Amino acid sequence: MKKVLTIAGSDCSGGAGIQADIKTITVHGMYAMSVITALTAQNTTGVYGIFEAAPEFVGQQMDCVFSDIRPDAVKIGMVSNADIIRVIARKLREYAAENIVVDPVMVSTSGSALLSPAAQEALVEELLPMGRVITPNIPEAEALCGKKIENRRDMRRAAESIGEKTGGAVLIKGGHLEGEACDLLWDGGEPCWFIAPRIENPNTHGTGCTLSSAIACALAAGYPLGEAVKRAKAYLTKALKAGLDLGKGSGPLNHMAGV
Ligand SMILES: Nc1ncnc2c1ncn2[C@@H]1O[C@H](COP(=O)(O)OP(=O)(O)O)[C@@H](O)[C@H]1O
Numbered sequence: 001m002k003k004v005l006t007i008a009g010s011d012c013s014g015g016a017g018i019q020a021d022i023k024t025i026t027v028h029g030m031y032a033m034s035v036i037t038a039l040t041a042q043n044t045t046g047v048y049g050i051f052e053a054a055p056e057f058v059g060q061q062m063d064c065v066f067s068d069i070r071p072d073a074v075k076i077g078m079v080s081n082a083d084i085i086r087v088i089a090r091k092l093r094e095y096a097a098e099n100i101v102v103d104p105v106m107v108s109t110s111g112s113a114l115l116s117p118a119a120q121e122a123l124v125e126e127l128l129p130m131g132r133v134i135t136p137n138i139p140e141a142e143a144l145c146g147k148k149i150e151n152r153r154d155m156r157r158a159a160e161s162i163g164e165k166t167g168g169a170v171l172i173k174g175g176h177l178e179g180e181a182c183d184l185l186w187d188g189g190e191p192c193w194f195i196a197p198r199i200e201n202p203n204t205h206g207t208g209c210t211l212s213s214a215i216a217c218a219l220a221a222g223y224p225l226g227e228a229v230k231r232a233k234a235y236l237t238k239a240l241k242a243g244l245d246l247g248k249g250s251g252p253l254n255h256m257a258g259v
Pocket residue numbers: 109136137138173174175176181182183196197198199200201204206207208209211233236237240
């Protein structure tokens with residue numbers, strides 16, 4: 001059985017973060033492991049509190065996982081401070097982790113900051129260069145390239161500029177633009193578009209977490225990056241299309257419908 005590790009924050013309401021990742025990995029028929037960087041108090045209406053793990057404790061969790069059950073792929077989500085980021089980068093190097101997918105989670109859809117400015121700098125310098133692919137959404141890509149993104153041409157320019165900075169592949173997710181749900185993968189050559197119809201469903205809590213962990217699963221299974229993104233997007237689209245409607249705000253996806 002393939003093993004996938006998620007390093008991320010906990011979402012007590014089960015829609016995003018560690019919980020979304022574990023559901024995704026499990027539904028893919030793989031063995032899920034987790035290193036928790038922070039507990040959040042959140043639900044479908046917003047993020048109300050963040051309680052960070054001590055950096056040494058994050059390192060201890062990584063030692064326990066890597067020294068015992070080595071993951072075939074690693075997904076990294078919310079990492080809210082610079083010290084935690086540095087520990088994660090050091091441990092990933094120490095254990096020569098493979099198939100790393102970094103979702104540079106900065107702001108939740110509900111508008112809450114999930115990453116401090118100092119942490120953003122450490123993320124860019126230490127963690128993003130370790131990713132086989134990084135998966136910013138539009139606001140995150142804007143923060144990373146320092147330019148506004150309003151259309152597909154801007155997405156392409158931003159992907160190249162971010163990729164040149166980090167030295168790896170970039171998938172810019174277009175969920176925050178209008179029209180079709182277009183994501184752009186840039187891996188050093190010609191960019192590749194992944195396009196799906198926009199689903200009229202306001203319940204999109206955890207879409208980014210789900211997509212990045214589904215990419216990690218496909219990389220663990222041995223698919224090349226382009227095929228991994230294609231499969232992950234198909235999974236996400238089905239889980240969104242199923243139209244689960246839970247909670248008072250932007251609700252979670254139906255993972256059981258993703259396969
Ligand atoms: N209404 C929608 N219909 C179809 N796909 C969507 C929709 N909203 C988001 N997506 C897709 O969900 C994934 C996550 O996108 P996005 O919302 O941009 O990221 P994040 O959740 O990190 O903010 C992308 O593949 C995007 O194209």
